[in-house]
Amino acid sequence: MGKLNNNINLKSVLPFFLLAMTFMGLIIFFIAQAFFPTADLASIEKKEDWLYYTDSQPEATFTSNYVNVLPNVKANETFIMERKMTSDYQYPTLLMIGDHQRLTAYLDDEQFYTNDYTPGSFMTSHPGKTLSFVTLPQDYQGKTLRIYVSSPFDNFAGFPAEIYFGTANALIAYIFQHSIPNIFILLLTGLICIFNVFYVLWVYMRQRKIRLSALLFSGFALFAGLEAGFGDMLGGLLFRSSYNSLILNILMILTPMCLIGFYFSKMIYGRKYYGKWVLFHYLFGLAAISGGLIYPQQMPNMMNYILLLNIASTFITSFAAIYEAVKKNHFYVLCAPWVVVAAIGHCFIYILDVLHLRHSPVNWSSILFMMLVVVFTCYALLEHFFSHEEKTKENDTTSMKIRLYENQHSLFPHKTAKWHQTLDSIQQQTQLIKEMLEEQQLAAAFEGISVIEHHIDTHKMEQHEDMPSLLTMLLATYERKAANKSVRFDHTIDTTLFQRLHEDDLLPLFMHLLDYAFRHTYLLTDPKERRVSIRSVENNHQLILDCTFTVTEDGQIVGKTSDVMLKQDNRDLQEIKRILRSYQGEYSILHHEGTKKMRLILNS
Numbered sequence: 001m002g003k004l005n006n007n008i009n010l011k012s013v014l015p016f017f018l019l020a021m022t023f024m025g026l027i028i029f030f031i032a033q034a035f036f037p038t039a040d041l042a043s044i045e046k047k048e049d050w051l052y053y054t055d056s057q058p059e060a061t062f063t064s065n066y067v068n069v070l071p072n073v074k075a076n077e078t079f080i081m082e083r084k085m086t087s088d089y090q091y092p093t094l095l096m097i098g099d100h101q102r103l104t105a106y107l108d109d110e111q112f113y114t115n116d117y118t119p120g121s122f123m124t125s126h127p128g129k130t131l132s133f134v135t136l137p138q139d140y141q142g143k144t145l146r147i148y149v150s151s152p153f154d155n156f157a158g159f160p161a162e163i164y165f166g167t168a169n170a171l172i173a174y175i176f177q178h179s180i181p182n183i184f185i186l187l188l189t190g191l192i193c194i195f196n197v198f199y200v201l202w203v204y205m206r207q208r209k210i211r212l213s214a215l216l217f218s219g220f221a222l223f224a225g226l227e228a229g230f231g232d233m234l235g236g237l238l239f240r241s242s243y244n245s246l247i248l249n250i251l252m253i254l255t256p257m258c259l260i261g262f263y264f265s266k267m268i269y270g271r272k273y274y275g276k277w278v279l280f281h282y283l284f285g286l287a288a289i290s291g292g293l294i295y296p297q298q299m300p301n302m303m304n305y306i307l308l309l310n311i312a313s314t315f316i317t318s319f320a321a322i323y324e325a326v327k328k329n330h331f332y333v334l335c336a337p338w339v340v341v342a343a344i345g346h347c348f349i350y351i352l353d354v355l356h357l358r359h360s361p362v363n364w365s366s367i368l369f370m371m372l373v374v375v376f377t378c379y380a381l382l383e384h385f386f387s388h389e390e391k392t393k394e395n396d397t398t399s400m401k402i403r404l405y406e407n408q409h410s411l412f413p414h415k416t417a418k419w420h421q422t423l424d425s426i427q428q429q430t431q432l433i434k435e436m437l438e439e440q441q442l443a444a445a446f447e448g449i450s451v452i453e454h455h456i457d458t459h460k461m462e463q464h465e466d467m468p469s470l471l472t473m474l475l476a477t478y479e480r481k482a483a484n485k486s487v488r489f490d491h492t493i494d495t496t497l498f499q500r501l502h503e504d505d506l507l508p509l510f511m512h513l514l515d516y517a518f519r520h521t522y523l524l525t526d527p528k529e530r531r532v533s534i535r536s537v538e539n540n541h542q543l544i545l546d547c548t549f550t551v552t553e554d555g556q557i558v559g560k561t562s563d564v565m566l567k568q569d570n571r572d573l574q575e576i577k578r579i580l581r582s583y584q585g586e587y588s589i590l591h592h593e594g595t596k597k598m599r600l601i602l603n604s
Contacts, residue, residue, distance in 0.1 A: 051082045052160060055148075064160065069356075073158035081147040081160055085140050092136040095171045096147070097162035097233060100155070100245060100300055102127050104148040107140060115241070127151070128245025131233050133171065153300045155356055175233050182232040182363055185370045189225030192377055193218045213265035217380075220258035221373045227251040228366035242296065249292060249299045249306075253285045255369065256310050262376075263317060263339070269327040274320045277313070284309055307350045314347040331379065338375045342368045471495050474507060478514050486527035487518060492535040497543055501602075505579045512572040513598065517549035519565060520596065524550060529594075545600040553594065576600070 050064035055078040062070065064081075073079050085107075096103055098115065105113040113134045115127055151157045164171055196218045200211055229235065230248040239247070264271065264278045288306055292299035321339040324332035332339070345368045433448040475491055482489035498506055514534070521530045532549040580587060585602040 049083050050160070050163075052079060053082070054079045069160075070158040075154045075157050076150060076152055077157065078148050078150040079158070081149060081163065083145055085136075085143050085145050085165075087165070088141055089165075089167055091167055092138075092140055093166065093168040093171055094134040094136055094145075095162075095164040095166075095175070096130070096132045096134060097164075098127060098130040098149075099159070099161075100127055100129070100153055101149050101151045101159070101161055103130070103132075103161055105134065106146045106148070107136070108143045112136075128241035128243070129231075129235055129248070130241045131175075131235075133168065135168075152297075155300060155304065178361065179232050179234050182228040182366060185228040185363075185366050186225040189221040189228075189370060189373050192373055193221040193225070196221065196377075213262060216258050216262040216265060217376060220255060220262055220369075223251050223255040223258055224366065224369035224373060227255055227369070228363060231363060231366065246292060246296050246299055249303055250289055252303070253289055253306055256313060257282055257285050259369075259372070260313055260317060263321070266329070266331045267320065267324055268329050270320050270323050274316070277316050281309060281313060304354060307354045311347055311350045311354070314343040314350070318343045335375055335379055338372060342372050470503060470507060471498060471510065474510055478518075481518070482532065485518065485522055485530070487521060487530040487532055490531075490533040492533075494536055494538075497536055497538055501583070505582060508575060509579045509600075512575045513545070513547050513600070516569060516572040516576075516598070517547050517596075519568065520551045521549045523552050541603070543602040545602070546597060547600075548595055548597045550594055551596050 052062040052064065052067060052070055053060055054070070054073060058080075070079055094105070094113075096105065096113065103113070103115050104111060113132065115130050115132065147161060147163060149159075149161050151159075164174065196214055200214045200218065203214075204210055227248065230239070230244055230251060235244045235248070238244075260278050260281060264274055267274055285306070288302050291302060318340045321332050321336040321343075325336035346365060349365050429448050429452050433452075436444045436448060471493065472495060475493060479489055481487075501509070514532070517532045517534075521532055524530050529550055532547070534545070534547045536546075537544050576587060579585075580600065580602065583602040585600065587598060587600045590597040590599065
């Protein structure tokens, strides 16, 4: 094989390599700063050394080192978190995070914080996700901090609030450290949604056709990103707690709805049965959203039924994706593993939520959704790339056919002259037959009729021979090319062996093979040594195509145009391999003294 020009390759690749390394370095730097924004994080006091007890049984205490939840606490029942303030900070700050909980904080017996919760008001119908920074007085050290926690929902009752104590800078850094992944998910999915919507509009303006699957994917990307944003800690700061809770719950319903709708639009074989489940899921989800808008204070309780519905959807979707992949649905063949992994992951998350078990603080649900958005985007880009490549191949094949027919058209005047000559002979023979019949020469007339039949049969045979196949015309074109380049070109091709190959594969296969051979043999300075021969045989249901051509002594490409020729060789070989893959074929290149032999094997 030819030796690559490493200097030229390095010059062409080095700028892109430096740019990529600079970009990756910036990303790593900002990620490191995001996850380790300040050295004060170590000074934050978290959930250690708290005492838990209920308001009705203060003598039964539990320590936070061993207990994470008080399961006996019911809705609207208060339990108390208590600890002694011993650490000393110059600017002491308390970070309080509540999840659908009413929080009231006391320092000894002095109340210094409570979240705004008015059960009878629509604006604050229930305490949603809250996040508050509270500055403590300077004389806090040595006092007892008590947090009274209650929730109107059984789902959130008995769980302690998240209380962090430290300097203001460290607490803000802690919040942003945990918010950066969700913000990144929101930005990424939002950008993908915007670009996809623009693509849908562009397709509609050009084709007057709405792509439902693309619209559903855009909705899924948008809702998944918003769910990550509203589910983040910062959601409690940017929005009123009850509104944040309502919007988050609605997004948790809409995101799976758009996702399973997108799955349904990509299905071929299981649409009938999966469509029934999608319809049921949509009706149930829309009913839950309507109920939540009418009775927002009941929305958290409704989510239990939505979680059970989503658990069922994960199982049904997994089986449907596997079934479509087995049936060779191209989308699911490539994406089914990711679909099943995401479905199983969400299934575990939904089960933990149904059982009221607190899981990892990492937002795994949004991460899995983001993974699906990226996978489906990559699939769409690959699909667009290959469809464009297929159109280009069709255009190349069509232009190739046109050129071959144009070359064949130059022979039409000669064929017309032969046809007129045949007609003149038939006309003369007919006149002679008339005269013979008038003179009662029946035997001679029958002989004249036989002559006419012979002329007609001869013309039919010539007409059949003058209508060559596209492969024959292509080989004739290369014969003329070989004559112009002083190359001896021999071919022994049985065109009937290639009838099972599609024209869009057959013509490019021969073109790239012969171009490769002609390019190498033309490097010989002596025209007498330039030879290309190609032949085809069939053996054990395998179609074997051998192309032998002479090359220079070392078989290497040198000179100023070596890079261009190497690129052309690589393109020809890549196209040959692509076509062979379609027929489970393979190729090999054998080197002999002064010759190369390329063998192509296609399986029936």
